[in-house]
Amino acid sequence: MVLRVIDGDTIEVRGDGQVVPKDRVARVRLLEIDTPEQGACFADDATARTATLLPPGSRARAERDTQLVDRYDRYLLYLWNEQGTFVNESLVRSGHAEATLYPPNDKYWSRISGAENTARQDSAGLWSACPDASIKSPTPSETPATDTPAHPNLPDGPPAGIPDVDCSDLSGPVWVGPDDPHRLDNDGDGIGCDAN
Structure with missing residues (x-):
């Protein structure tokens, strides 16, 4: 269950025993994406979009890749919301995040990087809102x-x-x-x- 949205690419969940141990409160870092840091252009929009896709109290289906936890004890996951929306991809497609590869986790890279190409072509989200069109x-x-x-x-x-x-x-x-x-x-x- 989603407990809170920390920022556009990080949330806090209570595990259901499928990927995150049952009842464990854990931070989840969405894989293959990067949203603007707090205080940067479009950061509030990205956080709000994540909260819309994964509102506190909702359930999400999680999928892992090669590396499950990083050195900051965050679970590295792909998430689908209750409506079946692939959240990682959706944030990139709407221009709320950039596609960012952190090997060895690359299961959906072609799909997510393709979503960024579409967002850039459409000047969606941060691609038109921010003076420097890249948050990198x-x-x-x-x-x-x-x-x-x-x-x-x-x-x-x-x-x-x-x-x-x-x-x-x-x-x-x-x-x-x-x-x-x-x-x-x-x-x-x-x-x-x-x-x-």
């Missing part, structure tokens, strides 16, 4: 040359290549530097998840 961080070659801030006495942020991490998954501010693979730094100072 720029590559180093696209990043403007600026002075890199000094590394403060903070823990390093999560590395790239793991399922996307949101500030709600971390215990406090982290050093992300200029790369910021999970877009945790809203003000560009190299520190993610600070109060800004």
Whole structure:
């Protein structure tokens, strides 16, 4: 059962014993998608859309892929709501999320990445609402040359290549530097998840 929506790609559930152990309260990170981080363009819209698809109190059918739980103890899942809508794909197709691959979990990649192609062509959701049509961080070659801030006495942020991490998954501010693979730094100072 869905207990609450944390953000566009993360919810909290109570397990029914099928994938998540019975009665266990767990965070679920939707696989193969990424929604804008809180405070970023279209983040509130993405969270609201997820809440519409998976309202608290509703039931969802879950399917796992190769990796079930990440290092943040989140279940990595594909979800279908009570109406049979494939939520991961629906969020991408409506432009509320981008297709994002985190191997080895790739079971529905062609379907979800195809949904992104459709959303981009239709200028759906974030593809028309946000000045930078991609919520992904720029590559180093696209990043403007600026002075890199000094590394403060903070823990390093999560590395790239793991399922996307949101500030709600971390215990406090982290050093992300200029790369910021999970877009945790809203003000560009190299520190993610600070109060800004």
